[in-house]
Amino acid sequence: MVVSILTHPFMAAAACVAVALALLATTSSAQLDPHFYDKACPAALPTIKRLVEEAVAAEPRMGASLLRLHFHDCFVNGCDGSILLDDTPFFTGETMAAPNANSVRGFDVIDRIKGAVNAACRGNVVSCADVVAIAARDSVVALGGPSYDVPLGRRDARTASQAAANSSIPAPTFGIDRLASNFASHGLSLQDLVALSGAHTLGFSRCTNFRDRLYNETATLDGSLAASLRAACPRAAGTGDDSLAPLDPTPARFDAAYFASLLRNRGVLHSDQQLFAGGPGVADALVRLYAADTDAFRRDFADAMVRMGSLSPLTGSNGEIRYNCRKVNYS
Ligand code: HEM
Ligand SMILES: *[C@@H]1O[C@H](CO)[C@@H](O)[C@H](O)[C@H]1NC(C)=O
Ligand SMILES: *[C@@H]1O[C@H](CO)[C@@H](O)[C@H](O)[C@H]1NC(C)=O
Numbered sequence: 001m002v003v004s005i006l007t008h009p010f011m012a013a014a015a016c017v018a019v020a021l022a023l024l025a026t027t028s029s030a031q032l033d034p035h036f037y038d039k040a041c042p043a044a045l046p047t048i049k050r051l052v053e054e055a056v057a058a059e060p061r062m063g064a065s066l067l068r069l070h071f072h073d074c075f076v077n078g079c080d081g082s083i084l085l086d087d088t089p090f091f092t093g094e095t096m097a098a099p100n101a102n103s104v105r106g107f108d109v110i111d112r113i114k115g116a117v118n119a120a121c122r123g124n125v126v127s128c129a130d131v132v133a134i135a136a137r138d139s140v141v142a143l144g145g146p147s148y149d150v151p152l153g154r155r156d157a158r159t160a161s162q163a164a165a166n167s168s169i170p171a172p173t174f175g176i177d178r179l180a181s182n183f184a185s186h187g188l189s190l191q192d193l194v195a196l197s198g199a200h201t202l203g204f205s206r207c208t209n210f211r212d213r214l215y216n217e218t219a220t221l222d223g224s225l226a227a228s229l230r231a232a233c234p235r236a237a238g239t240g241d242d243s244l245a246p247l248d249p250t251p252a253r254f255d256a257a258y259f260a261s262l263l264r265n266r267g268v269l270h271s272d273q274q275l276f277a278g279g280p281g282v283a284d285a286l287v288r289l290y291a292a293d294t295d296a297f298r299r300d301f302a303d304a305m306v307r308m309g310s311l312s313p314l315t316g317s318n319g320e321i322r323y324n325c326r327k328v329n330y331s
Pocket of ligand 1: 061063064065067068071102103104105170171172173174179193196197199200202203204205206207209269271
């Protein structure tokens, strides 16, 4: 069947273009390699895994926070460790950008891991961007999620951009069209959007990020969830802003409960519920699929994590391998 289609000259040409586009799309990730540290530091990956397991055992939410750290790194000029750079009197990094301030966490755990990896490797061998990518995968696994090989060899940025962090990370106020176009701007598909939003099977949100949904979106918000969330998140801005609500009923277990919740109008964030409107849309169909078929979710999530983790890496002689993840080597 495929062969007979390709004998048609136009179809053959179209197939060539498709192959060329596919090659083009993979060139950035083709430079990364899961075996990058096999020779240079075989102890690196086991060391990271052990420290992530310790951190998650001490506080399960840390697994969620490390996963989100990787997302917020990758969506701002690529997975280059830029989110880890501290502000200095002469430099404004990304930590205080709107989507990150008082929200992104895990920096101390990354410091601890990087110190241990430097010791295990007897030197500065593993980049901070790779530490974050591996820690995200190990966090997912520690909380019961799928494993996958992490392509490695990212190098660390010597710069960061608060403006880009403000504008490149999607906001919880976004509707489905803006969510989809934001992901498309990063080369990620609607399927990637739905699968990766499944990361909200883990962790928590602050009241400030779901207050408007709680009081203004009653038509698409389950009444009993609304009642329980309102107790901790009063209507008036400034009251209980930092109260936490789990993003799904099992915030320390990587499962399909997030998608099951969306089917029942129990998405916590506006952006979560935007993936499911109860209609015939493509996102709706994916939410139904993942709610019913956990294996499909796990597979698509792992594949999408590899794509997200391969966004615009610095490789070769670009960037550097930071010794201390919080600052560039020579400032
Ligand atoms: C699709 C667009 C997305 C939006 C609008 C969004 C928005 C948010 C918001 C507002 C929070 C709560 C933050 C706070 O209150 O401090 C949150 C938490 C979280 N997000 Fe997302 N997110 C998105 C996609 C993702 C993706 C792609 C991932 C990872 C692959 C992710 C992982 C997480 C995790 C794990 C948490 C919980 C963090 C913790 O408990 O520390 N999110 N997200
Ligand atoms: C980023 O957003 C924060 C919070 O809204 C704002 O204070 C800051 O000035 C913004 N930074 C840039 C560079 O646009
Ligand atoms: C809800 O909508 C009203 C009217 O648009 C707005 O004034 C208010 O700030 C919104 N948020 C909350 C929490 O009521």
